[in-house]
Amino acid sequence: MADFGAVGRADASAERIPVAVLISGRGSNMAALVAAAQADDCPYRVVLVAANDPDAxxxxxxxxxGIATFALSHKGMARAAFDAVLDAEIRRAGAEWIALAGYMRLLSPSFIAGWTGRIVNIHPSLLPLYKGLDTHARAIAAGDTEGGCSVHIVTPELDDGPVVAQARVPILPGDTPDTLAARVLPAEHALYPKTLAELVRA
Incomplete structure (x- = not known):
């Protein structure tokens, strides 16, 4: 007997916006995006996970x-040359959007120009505060009462693109960078899939 429900699900999946996710490490935000994509009403599907570290x-x-992967070490390669290879793999996978999920490497301006408005990133601070690294330590040192995370459009300037969404998390007395990071991470996992879905629907 034919499973017409399965055919319908396959057709729905094909209509979803294809997304490539770039990682450098454990990929917890990538995993959150992939998990969210399993929902029937998710408007995107992850077609490629690419890393600049083959051991990620x-x-x-x-x-x-069951997602296609690509991994290549950037070591010993010029940034533009590496990004050209990465760009080719992403386009070969058919992606229309790119989501950075712990991708710890600056993208070249030419790469970003080829995807203007279609690269998003999640950053562990309330941008425009604390661009770059050590965000939680900097927030604690500044005496902030809140930390959090931001989803933003990627531009050539580091963590400087338009902020699309944020989630706020309290900074508690006695917090360390590690305890604050552990509190912010679940907020990232909730915010990123929801925001990516809203962006690709627009």
Whole structure:
């Protein structure tokens, strides 16, 4: 007997916006995006997970989920040359959007220009505060009462693109960068899939 429901699900999946996710490490935000994409009403599907570190832990998560992966070390390669290879792989996968999920490498201006308005990133601070690294330590040192995360459009300037959404998390007395990071991470996992879905629907 034919499973017409399965055919319908396949057709719905094909209509979803294809997204490539770039990682450098464990890929927890990537995993959150992939998990959210399993919902019937999710408007995107992850078609590629790419890493600049072949040992990135998130690659195994993607493979287990049946998602194509690409990994190449950037070491010894010029930034533009590496990004050209990366761009080719992303386009070969058919992606229309790119989501950075712990991708710890600056993208070249030419790469970003080719995807203007279609690269998003999640950053562990309430931008425009604390661009770059060590965000939680900097927020605590400044005496802030709140930390959090921001989803923003990627531009050539580091963590400087338009902020699309934010989630706020209290900074508690006695917090360390590690305890604050542990409190912010679940907020990232909730905010990123929701925001990406809203962006690709627009």
């Amino acid at each position: 832990g998130g690659l195994a998560i993607a493979r287990t989920a």
